[in-house]
Amino acid sequence: MVNAHLHRFVDKKRVRAAIVQAERATDAPISVSIVPHVTGDVHAAALRELHRRGLSRAPGRNAVHFFVVPSRREFAVVGDAAAHERLGQDAWNGVAATVEKHFRLGDPTAGLVAGIEEAGRHLAVHFPRKPSSAR
Amino acid sequence: MNAVRWLFALLVLIGLSAAANAADVPIPPSPTHWATDATGFLAPQTVVALDARLRAYESSSGHQVLVYVAPTTGATPTEDWTVRAFARWKVGRKGLDDGLVLFVFPKDRKLRIEVGYGLEQTIPDATAARIIRDITPELKAGKPDAAVTSGIDEILAVLAGEPRPARDSAAAGKNLDGPRASSVPNPVPVYPDTGSSRFGEFFGEAIGILIGLLVVAGIIALIMKLPDPPKGAYISSRGSGFGFFDALNLIGGIASIAGSFSGGGGFSGGGGSSGGGGASGSW
Amino acid sequence: MNRGLIVLGGFVVIVLIAVMSLAGTYNRLVTLDQAVQSQWAQVESVYQRRADLIPNLVATVKGAANFEKSTYVAVAEARSKVGQLNLGSGVPNDPAAFAKFSAAQDGLSSALSRLLVVVEKYPDLKATQNFSDLQAQLEGTENRIAVERRRFNEAAQTFNTTRDSFPTVLVAGFFGSRFNEKAYFKSQAGSEVAPQVKL
Numbered sequence: 001m002v003n004a005h006l007h008r009f010v011d012k013k014r015v016r017a018a019i020v021q022a023e024r025a026t027d028a029p030i031s032v033s034i035v036p037h038v039t040g041d042v043h044a045a046a047l048r049e050l051h052r053r054g055l056s057r058a059p060g061r062n063a064v065h066f067f068v069v070p071s072r073r074e075f076a077v078v079g080d081a082a083a084h085e086r087l088g089q090d091a092w093n094g095v096a097a098t099v100e101k102h103f104r105l106g107d108p109t110a111g112l113v114a115g116i117e118e119a120g121r122h123l124a125v126h127f128p129r130k131p132s133s134a135r
Numbered sequence: 136m137n138a139v140r141w142l143f144a145l146l147v148l149i150g151l152s153a154a155a156n157a158a159d160v161p162i163p164p165s166p167t168h169w170a171t172d173a174t175g176f177l178a179p180q181t182v183v184a185l186d187a188r189l190r191a192y193e194s195s196s197g198h199q200v201l202v203y204v205a206p207t208t209g210a211t212p213t214e215d216w217t218v219r220a221f222a223r224w225k226v227g228r229k230g231l232d233d234g235l236v237l238f239v240f241p242k243d244r245k246l247r248i249e250v251g252y253g254l255e256q257t258i259p260d261a262t263a264a265r266i267i268r269d270i271t272p273e274l275k276a277g278k279p280d281a282a283v284t285s286g287i288d289e290i291l292a293v294l295a296g297e298p299r300p301a302r303d304s305a306a307a308g309k310n311l312d313g314p315r316a317s318s319v320p321n322p323v324p325v326y327p328d329t330g331s332s333r334f335g336e337f338f339g340e341a342i343g344i345l346i347g348l349l350v351v352a353g354i355i356a357l358i359m360k361l362p363d364p365p366k367g368a369y370i371s372s373r374g375s376g377f378g379f380f381d382a383l384n385l386i387g388g389i390a391s392i393a394g395s396f397s398g399g400g401g402f403s404g405g406g407g408s409s410g411g412g413g414a415s416g417s418w
Numbered sequence: 419m420n421r422g423l424i425v426l427g428g429f430v431v432i433v434l435i436a437v438m439s440l441a442g443t444y445n446r447l448v449t450l451d452q453a454v455q456s457q458w459a460q461v462e463s464v465y466q467r468r469a470d471l472i473p474n475l476v477a478t479v480k481g482a483a484n485f486e487k488s489t490y491v492a493v494a495e496a497r498s499k500v501g502q503l504n505l506g507s508g509v510p511n512d513p514a515a516f517a518k519f520s521a522a523q524d525g526l527s528s529a530l531s532r533l534l535v536v537v538e539k540y541p542d543l544k545a546t547q548n549f550s551d552l553q554a555q556l557e558g559t560e561n562r563i564a565v566e567r568r569r570f571n572e573a574a575q576t577f578n579t580t581r582d583s584f585p586t587v588l589v590a591g592f593f594g595s596r597f598n599e600k601a602y603f604k605s606q607a608g609s610e611v612a613p614q615v616k617l
Contacts, residue, residue, distance in 0.1 A: 006367045019372045031371035053369070214561050260558030261551040268550075346436055347585075413561075414554055 006034045009070055010109040018113040022120025027129045028062035028083060029055060030116055038069045045069075046076035056080050062127045064119050066099070066112060075099060077115065086126040095119050160209035162216070165224040169193070172204035176241045181280040185287060192291060198254065199227050199234040200290060202283060207242040213415055217249045227251040235294075235413075237286055239279075246274070247415040248290070258293055263414035266290060274418040443589045447597050450577040454600055457566070457573045458510045464562045465500070465523055471559060472497040472526075475552050479533065482543040489529075489536045496526040508595070510574070516601040530556070567603040574600035 010032075019030050031053065038045045046067030050056055055063035061082040068075040077095050079087060095115050102111030169189035170182045177185075182202075189200050208216035217238050227234025233253035239246045248263040266289045273282035472493060479490045500522045505515045534553070537544055544550070578599050581590045590597040 003367055009368070010370075012368065012370055015370050016372065019370065023372050029371065031369065033367060033369045035367035214564070218561075218565050259555070261554045264550070264554030264557075346432060346439065349432060414558060 003036050006036060006070065009034050009068070010112055014109055015112050015116070018116040018120075022116050022123070023129075025120060025124035025129055026062075026127045027060060028064060028123045028127045029058050030064050030066075030119065030123075031055060032066040032068070032112060032116075034068045034070065036069075037071050038074075042067065042069055042072065042074045043076045043078070046078045050078055050080065060127055062086075062123065064123065066115060068108070068112075070108075073103075075103070077119070083123070083127075087122050091119075091122045095122075159211060160205075160207060160216070162220045162223050163205070166201065166203060169200070170202040172202075174204055174206050174241055176204050176239065176279050177283060178280050181284065185284065188287070196294070197228060197231075197233065198294060200287070200294075201226060201234070201236045202239075202287065203236055204239045204241065207240055208245075213238075213240065213243065213245045213247055217247050217413075221249045221251070227253060235290065237283065237290070239283065241279075244418050245415065246271075246418070248286075248413045250413040254294070257296075258290070258413075260414055262293060264416075266293075267414050267416035271416050271418050440589060443586050444593075447577075447581060447586065447590060447593075450573075450580055451597065454510050454570070454573045454577050457570045460566045461563075461570050464559060464566050468526070468556070468559045468563065469497055469500055471552065471555055472530075475533075475556070478546075478548050478552060479537070479543070482540055485540065485543070486536055489533045493526070493529040493533050496522075496529040500526050510600050511595050511598045513598070513601050520601075520603060527560075571602050574602055 015032060019032070022030055033049055033053070035045075035049075046065060049067055050063065050065045053065070055065055058080065061080045063080040064083055065078050066075065067078065075096075077092055077099070079092065084092075095118050098118050099111040099115035102108070102114055168186050170177075170185035172182050185202050189202070193199050203220075217236070220238075221234070221236060226236055231253045232251040234251040235254055235258065236249045237246070238249060246267060248258075248267060250258050250263060266286060269289060270282040270286040273279075273285065476490050476494050479485050503519060503522055505512075505519060509515045509519055534556075537549070544553075580586055581597055581599065
């Protein structure tokens, strides 16, 4: 398998479970991508990925995406237009700090899980899931 | 319901046209006896006697001599039909082509001796013509059994090397067919029927088309400057995946439709083959 | 894995496949061409056989009293025209040479059939053993010629069909006259009409 190390970087099951849990309270889609290499600005690449994955097509324009580049030991957390507008830069800073703390300790899985949970709490406030919306 | 009617009409039309083409009598499959007569032209005991005699002749000499009586050759000229039948039945031994068939077509009132390549030196055209001339009067007189039997008598005698009585002694000597027959080279297969060439055809065609498509796809990709496919891991609530475009699937699909199998050639030259030697007559 | 290396490897694979495909096509053409050439040898052989019968025929006919000279002279001339053909070995590949050959042989066929019609007027000549043997030989040879011509046309057709199909046609043109389209024997113009003899 190509880039197997990327798939082993985190425990995908746990991360996915965290996403599912967080998305129960919000209708904003949350996702993670772990890529082998990025040339140039990681943040800009994260935003490109948001568009490429089709996440910017979410109805509420409230998608949140975690973008990790292990080869450069960098990551970025980006949100779509409405998400950024409502949550504000402070929220992103907080989430990033949480993720970074765990990454530095050598536990990327925990970092992502914690970051997802925190982002999920913010999103639940601003974009709560309406009971009728189908999933 | 309408479609069924159309289909039925089409089938009837095909059937009728096939019947119309039946004016061309198709070459029947190889006969199973040395003497064949489905028309009742010869008496049954004659057929049985000839069959036994020719079978014995073949086991003693190796040459395959047949008698074949069919009503007509249809729209095809007699010589055309007989040479095709001779080739299809592969009369005579492979490589030696030492076969001979006495054909009689009562409805056409035509007869022909078709001689295989290997026997042309022993029974050249002139001899075959003489034999036909000798038995034609008996056919005209309405004595088919005597005619065919004496014809076979003569043929077997010539094959055995007994000198034929010449009516005009001036004919003895110059026999152009003798030495000339050896200059006719052994018949070679018209369509070499080797399995490897067929596989080569298929392979070549398929690969040719495949390459063409790949080149076109490559050019289009270059022109469009497709962005790099997304790489690495991707996790979302909908599941995790590889996220890269599997180009191999597309190629596999193209390969399965590419290639047309064009069929190889006709018959192989083994067995008996006649170059059209022999003689014909009518009564 | 260096992406450049993958692209190069892919390119090499494609080139290899192209070369193999080319070889397969070439070999196929060679095989079919050989079939045509060997069948051509058969055709030449039976035509030669006919030419060899002519001197004897002319001598026999000359001997008959008062036989119309012009008829057998025409046959002798047509035969020498055929004998003078010196077309070399590539006749099936060369449409011009093929046409020349065909025309010369057809000329001899016409002269012969006129002669045989005239012979009908000389029943004594016709009845002789010598002549009837010759006639049998001629008929046999004409039949053989017809058979070998038909087989040549079939071989040529197989060759032409493969040669002209795509993508084989691209390969064939590359090798020059060797894989030219083969010509076919056509039935003689006017052969459906039996020659009329002025009485």
